[in-house]
Amino acid sequence: MTNKAGRFGIHGGQYIPETLMNAVIELERAYNHFKDDEEFTRELSELFNEYAGRPSRLYFARRMTEDLGGAKIYLKREDLNHTGAHKINNVLGQALLAKKMGKTRLIAETGAGQHGVATATAAALMGMSCVVFMGIEDTKRQALNVYRMRLLGAEVVPVKTGTGTLKDAVSEAFREWTSRIDDTHYCLGSVMGPHPFPTIVRDFQAVISREIKAQLLEREGRLPDAVIACVGGGSNAIGSFWHFIGDESVRLIGCEAAGRGIDTFETAATIATGRLGIFHGMKSYFCQDEYGQIAPVYSISAGLDYPGIGPEHAHLHDTGRAEYVPVTDEEAVCAFEYLSKTEGIIPAIESAHAVSHAMKLAPTMSRDSIIVITISGRGDKDCAAIARYRGEDINE
Amino acid sequence: MNRIQEAFSHGKAFIPFITCGDPDINTTLEVVHEAVKNGADLVELGIPFSDPTAEGPVIQGANLRALEGGITTDKVFAMVKALRKNIKIPLVFMTYANVVFSYGMEKFLTLCEENGVDGLILPDVPFEEKEEFAPLCRSHNVALISMVAPTSEDRIAMISREAEGFLYVVSSLGVTGTRKEITTDLSAIVGAVRKNSEVPCAIGFGISTPEQARKMADIADGVIVGSAIIKLLAKYGKDSPRYVGEYVRSMKEAMH
Known part of the structure; x- marks a missing residue:
């Protein structure tokens, strides 16, 4: 059996x-x-609804959209949930x-x-x-x-x-x-x-894409062209993707933490640098050496600093249904600062990885296309670390 | 009779666990020789893994020391080849699924067969996942050794029926490590195994004293000891072979 x-x-x-x-x-x-x-x-x-504050808002990021000059950008505000994240x-x-x-x-x-x-x-x-x-x-x-x-x-x-x-x-x-x-x-x-x-x-997080779909249909009467989320293990990403997997027109993009770059050892980008293995109860892709020893990974984001990726993401990568792209510390920090200044929203440094990729993608898309970025959490927790990254020492 | 059956055929078997390359290959070679000289009936050789999730702090430490010492799976096979020149008792690998999987299962098991490795224990491969490994193990004459735990209950019959080599009976909940007391009803577990299988049962996890070894040997066919030996390695390093030898002798004597 x-x-x-x-x-x-x-x-x-x-x-x-x-x-x-x-x-x-x-x-x-x-x-x-x-x-x-x-x-x-x-x-x-x-x-x-009563405790966590759902449904979370799907917010049209007008200033970001105008500034980038391409696709309309919506932010799925999981940062507004009770406790500040998805x-x-x-x-x-x-x-x-x-x-x-x-x-x-x-x-x-x-x-x-x-x-x-x-x-x-x-x-x-x-x-x-x-x-x-x-x-x-x-x-x-x-x-x-x-x-x-x-x-x-x-x-x-x-x-x-x-x-x-x-x-x-x-x-x-x-x-x-x-x-x-x-x-x-x-x-x-x-x-x-x-x-x-x-x-x-995945089932408990699927509420994210269920809401995105309903909210966007109500506002725009159509599906998004791309949904972008950050991926460590991948729970906010799979939640954001799930109800769109059957909608082939919707690009699903997961943003991995590249740390100091995928050509360095200081990275946590599993799809970009890992290979098939067995660890923590699952077969999936893992950052590891030639003998299968799990690699010490690195990212500025403690939430994405994991050497593996959830098995369903590994499968979505294999089938090509979802794309996975690496985003470096520097790019994520720039996006963290950008969203704060442009929309008055301080995203978690994890979510900033997704914002960063959207900043690259949006200008390449037409003005009638739509991107949804999941802001998986709020960035208050990261302020001291980002300040340090920029050479400023502040007390929490 | 194969080597594993032979090991259980003259009285209760004492099975020491040693992490390969802790702190270096030469020490492991000497420790295995000392253990065999002092009565070990079968040796369980751990191939280190960076993240040994079934191990307590003691064996985690051994894995780290060995990896820091530069051990690799290739070096472990070379070491086993050297051991096989004069060691006749069964040698069984204990490692994690990823070590075998990433090395290439076919290549790994071919080398096991060529170098006289008799069995393989993968603590993160339960019954439900064993078919990925079992056919290749069988075709290379390597027994894929199953485990039963205090929580196995209704699963014992199913696991026992397909058991090969010997059955590893996990004495207690939790990870490896020495324990003052073992409270599980192990007679009941061993009894349930014997209703469904002919393979010998060896009890492991938490055993460190001759008194415990004697009690466990009354219940089962063999006793596995890991952390207590690794503690000697951690304490005496390159000087540990002699201490491990003395320890093995004291445990083996208690089991008679």
Whole structure:
């Protein structure tokens, strides 16, 4: 009996220790039961609308559009969600599911801290305990988010192993889950890991493209020509793409973190520099050396600083349905500053990668074409780091 | 009788785990020789991986030291070739799926066969994913060794029925590392395995003292010890072979 569940083309699967197999099987069963359950979907919609502030706005960026002189640019404002990023969509879904499964404790990994903050928030809301694993390097880069998580009642565990970044936080969260399964749900933050996580997280994030489609049809009476989102593991991107995958006229573009450039070792651009491998429960593309050792990756953005990409993105790349482009630190910082000055919107440095590519693409397109950029999070958390990047030392 | 069956055929088997190249290849060679001389029945050789997600801090440390020492999969195969000149007991690799996958599964298993590697343990390849590796393992006479865990429950029968070589019984929840107490009902797990399979059962994870080894040997056919040996490597480095030898002897004696 070979279980082909959770495959996206050749990618995905369940490459995890036997100790966790019954836990993911139980999760899959529970998800399949609750995803179409009327009460569950009603409760989740209520959380989305009343608590997270959905639907998020689809904002016409008039000044940016005029300045770039090409395609009309719309911004999907996931930064306006409660806790300041798209991460809350997935977390509310998983926390509600975990609660229904009788779990009382959530664990999570976090890179930039946005997923950790969202998980700590949901745990507080639902009266669950919460432990967040965060690479020690990231706890330094994102000290404000560490404080926010603690304020929300979560325990933050700085992970010192490996490179002390997101991949190590994921490894440590898996290790913790292996040692405590009964009362604990691992609230994975992206469309990665073993099946059923890539599917569950995608379904909870798909609200982004569902709203974009409805909002744009109402405003413009048509579909966009391109949807652009940043990609680390790829949860805001898959959420932004999902309801457009069947609409062949819509270009789907994921922006990877190139760090100091894809011709350097200081990069996190998986599609551009990685190759097929098996890690963190899934088959997908990974930055690795010739012997399969996972590469230490780098990006100015702690949220994109991951050596892999979700298996469904790997498949969308294989089939050519989505395009993946690298964006460097410098380009992302310029876009961060540009959107702040042009529209009065400070995007997360992660989202700035998507803004940067849109800035290149828009002028090449006609004025009657439409680009949607997902602003996955707000940039307050990044201000100190960007100031440092520009040589200015400020105290948070 | 193949080498693995032979290893379990005269009393309870003691199985030390050693990370290849920690801190260097020569030390690993000497440690394996000392372990064999002092009664090891089968040796589990770890091929280091940058991100060993099933390991606790002790074996993570060994992986890092070995990689920093410049170990590669090619060097591991060369080392096994050297070991096979005078070591007759079974040698089994323990590594992660990506190490085998990225090396090229066919090339990896061909070299296993050529150099006398008898089995392969991939802790991140559960029953559901094993068909990707199993046919090639079979055609190269390498036993793909399955694991059962305290959480396996209804899965034990399914896993046991297709078990090859020996069955790795994970003693406790969590990752590798020494434990003061093992509370899982291991007799029940081993009993469930034996209803479905003839292959021997070896218990691993958390075992460090002769007393624990004796208790586990009462339940199962073999005992696997990793972290307790790696701690000796971490403490004594290049001087560790003699300490590992003494340790193996004390464990083996306790199991009689």
